Amino acid sequence: MLTKRQLLVLKEIIRQSTETGQPVGSKSLMARLPVHVSSATIRNDMAALEDAGLILKTHSSSGRVPSTKGYRFYLDHLIEPTAASPMDLATIQQAFGGTYHELDDIVAQSARILSNLTNYTAISLGPEVASVSLTGFRLVPLGGQQVMAILVTSNGAVRNQLFTLPANVDSSAIEKAIRIVNDKLVGLPLNEVAKKVQSEVPELMMHYMTTPDGFLNIFGDVLKQAASERFYVGGRLNLMDFIGTDDMNQLKSVLSMIDADTGDINQLLGPVGNVPIEVKLGDELTPDTLKNLSLIIANYDVGAHGTGTIALLGPSAMPYSRMIGLLDAFRSELAKRLTSYYKNFD
Amino acid sequence: MLTKRQLLVLKEIIRQSTETGQPVGSKSLMARLPVHVSSATIRNDMAALEDAGLILKTHSSSGRVPSTKGYRFYLDHLIEPTAASPMDLATIQQAFGGTYHELDDIVAQSARILSNLTNYTAISLGPEVASVSLTGFRLVPLGGQQVMAILVTSNGAVRNQLFTLPANVDSSAIEKAIRIVNDKLVGLPLNEVAKKVQSEVPELMMHYMTTPDGFLNIFGDVLKQAASERFYVGGRLNLMDFIGTDDMNQLKSVLSMIDADTGDINQLLGPVGNVPIEVKLGDELTPDTLKNLSLIIANYDVGAHGTGTIALLGPSAMPYSRMIGLLDAFRSELAKRLTSYYKNFD
């Protein structure tokens, strides 16, 4: 069992190592600890903490660095979140000022704000209701054989895609097809829509078109786009500061993971947890490349419009109490901003 | 005046330094030169080349590296472009296979292909006619107060943007406004459109709406989007390989220049020259950050649909003859692909 003073020592080691990034030794601890004991005493405490696996030496005679287990313990038991400063709060509110035309604009902006505020990398996922449903579908002819397909979903996302129609499709058939979509599919959850597009819808359309495939491909493509969650990243290049130049490969693979629009990000952020704010560290991060990094994941709630996620990727040695306080304020500001955005549609 | 052999030496220095990235000395030159003379003789030639400012020492007793002036001389007088290999050609054609729905998809894909092929960074700018004109404008209501504005231009680009209408706008007025746009503005070059939107159009609209500002702002925004050229970058992260880890700041500033959608890129690629392929080096590159890099700019022609640009950013020590040959093949393949795309609309 660890004594009270030993916990203080751990806390101070974490504090100093996030400040300086260097291993911390018994003397500098002695100077800053609230209790006044000699460095030898502190060394004994440090030995105990090391036995418990909470701190590490970088070499046999070096100071100590918190281990992953140490951070985890700190986060679970010791941390005292600092409330966001009024200045930060004002910065956030000001940065969210102005009008937004599109849901995605707000989400993208949130990633930018958060990364500017922290100098880390922010990842923002828009609000997602448990079952998004299709609320609108349009097909707009643009001249030539070009058409633009537009799809609106219940969480306010709008997806559009340009298409070139095959020459043999006539316009009255298209109109009928659109009517079928609007009659039969609008209002249903997206997964049901996807199911019906494969089963009964082709049959229905057969009445009006000889080959509904062309049309259904278009519809299916935009549908897929709407179903896949879109995420925004702010402060990509901050990675270069906190990963550093020594591990170029890590830097490269993290950057490409963030750029690539594959499922990696969703896997990273994991299922939306039931805790508002969660920290993932070391092995808890799924792609191994992120081993020495840390991810703070915050979920926010926009009522009927679902829950979203905003996350902060940084080094293991983050000033957690400040960051968690900041993120907590941020998620509620973001929720506020989104709620006011949604007011336009209800 | 330089002798024939001295030019051979220069050529070989450039060849070897692009291969190894290291300064090259008289002995290794002796081994690979087509003429057989002693290393001492070559040293004399090298001294002459250095006097002419075409090659440099990295330190007083090192081998030689081509100077910017040396590369420039090589490019202007000595280079013999290698035709693209049949394999490369096949790769390009295969990568362009498949169907594209949108002009921008082809342009974006071209940047990807070129960067994969070369392991450098590719920048692609779509075709631009001297005066792009407005060929279509649509405003699609999406429910709530949301509308999507879509604008089509004569070079095949489609730009769209989502908007939230103020509550006090009524739909019949909007319809009238759209008719005015289609009657008075469609068919005109974009710059004329921009002019009229400021002068006579507001007056016309006054007849139907009390405050046409809201509508005109929407229209103006999409117009601005359509007028600003969009570019695509492939192989961003290749920068990390050829800039290298030593100059982190350069890496960072080049990356952010490429990501930011400011005018920097247009300035970089400069006015479309009258030569099909042009190389810019050293001081010739406008942002100083690019000093030690090299940019190969290729222009291509799609007839009435204008001319586009595709460029390759790499280290000064690029295998120019291969790259120029490759780019020459690439630009004609890209033009071919675009021509066949445009066939859908003429």
Add this chain to the structure above:
DNA sequence: TTTAGCACTTATTAAGTGTGAGTGCTAACA
């Protein structure tokens, strides 16, 4: 004009040397 030979320069690498920060342990102390 070309070449062999030689003195000279410099980067790179390895090995050796202090120095300083930090540790563990022991023995004395409260």
Add this chain to the structure above:
DNA sequence: TGTTAGCACTCACACTTAATAAGTGCTAAA
């Protein structure tokens, strides 16, 4: 029993030194 002073020990880091290898310029002879 917990705390402290003292001391020997370890290791990274910065610095010096020496050896090596690659390359140059110059001179004198062919």
